[in-house]
Amino acid sequence: MAEAEPLAGAAGEPEGTERSRIAGEASAAAAVATSDVAEQGPAEAPQADLTAAAFFDVDNTMMMGASIFHFARGLAARKFFTTSDLLGFAWEQVKFRVGGRETDVAGHRDTALSFVAGRNVDEIVSLGEEIYDELMSDRIWAGTRALAQMHLDAGQRVWLVTATPVELALIIARRLGLTGALGTVAESVDGVYTGRLVGEILHGPAKAHAVRALAVREGLDLRRCSAYSDSVNDVPMLSAVGTAVAVNPDSELRDIAKDRGWQIRDFRTGRKAARIGVPSLLGAGAIAGAVAVGYAYRKR
Structure with a gap:
């Protein structure tokens, strides 16, 4: 991806909605620049619908747990950091997912990518390929994947x-x-991560900014577009399109979806999962995963 311009210092740093706008614009620019890396579909592709698109959240919508x-x-597992670092990271994820308000995002932003600071971008991408195959590929929700294929x-x-x-x-x-992805854009200089972000984490209003910015760049009619998410934090994105679908929704999003007449798709099994909601499950899973890794290290 193209390298980001360094952020302004503390005195001139943009805040609030301006950070969200910057994050959204940067994410849309990165998405357009790299959309050609997506794997191509069948040779006999359907006729292109150039003004409609679908936007899918990842964590607990497309994938079980936090990517x-x-x-x-x-x-x-590759000893990039210690077990205690991973436990701290897991706790930050729990607070971010369960809270997710502006103050939580501001605090999370400061440490979100500190663990890759000083690392080469190409190295992290290569490791990401390996880790996806090892830990993520079997966590894709088949039902959500089918919804994406329907749009394709x-x-x-x-x-x-x-x-x-x-x-x-x-x-x-x-x-x-x-086709591609809109995600949090990390600042890099000479192909090396600085550990800082461009704007902020792509979360809440920033996702809506990114979708709107991409729509402008790609000539999309948002009234003909669809969006899918599990979290109440994504209501701004869901509200930006013509068709909103709550997938494996948390309790707050489920209520909003019912009030607004949005579609609800739940691919989790059992009534307990629907009652507890994804953030709680993620918190427990994150802690359990971190503890398991910790035990493995101590055993070695």
């Missing part, structure tokens, strides 16, 4: 929209044969 945590687990079969482009770093999001998109 960035699976990535961190893979890096931990109709000649529409399909984009992932996620807080996950855009490089990892693009790997997931390529593996699934999708």
Whole structure:
């Protein structure tokens, strides 16, 4: 991806909605620049529908659990950082997913990509390919994947929209044969990550900014577009399109979807999963995964 311009210092740093706008614009620019890396579909592709597209959240919508945590687990197994670092990262993920308000995002932003600071971009991308195959490929929701394929079969482009770093999001998109991905853009200088972000994490309003910015660049009619997510934090993105679908929704999003007449698709099994909601499940899963890695290290 193209290298980002360094962010302004603390005194001139953009805040709030301006950060969201910058994050969205940067994500859309990165998505357009790299959309040609997605795997191509069948030779006999359907007639293109150039003004309609679909946007899919990743964590707990397209994939079970948090993609960035699976990535961190893979890096931990390669001794990129210590077990205590992974436990701290897991806790930050729990707070971010369960809270997800503006103050939580601001705090999470400061450490979100610190673990790749100083690392070569190409190296991280190569590791991302390996880790996807090891830890993520079997976590894709078949039902959500089928929904994405439905749009592809109709000649529409399909984009992932996620807080996950855009490089990892693009790997997931390529593996699934999708058009591309909108993700968090990490600053790099001379092909090396600085550990800072361009704008902020692509979360909440920033996702809506990214979708709108991409629509302008690609000539999309958002009234003809669809969006899919599990989280109430993605209501801004869901509200930006003509068709909103709540997939494996948390309790708040389920209520909003019912009030607004949005479609609801739940691919989880059992009533307990629907009652608990994804954020709680993610928190438990993240902690359990981190503890398991910790035990493995101590055993070695």
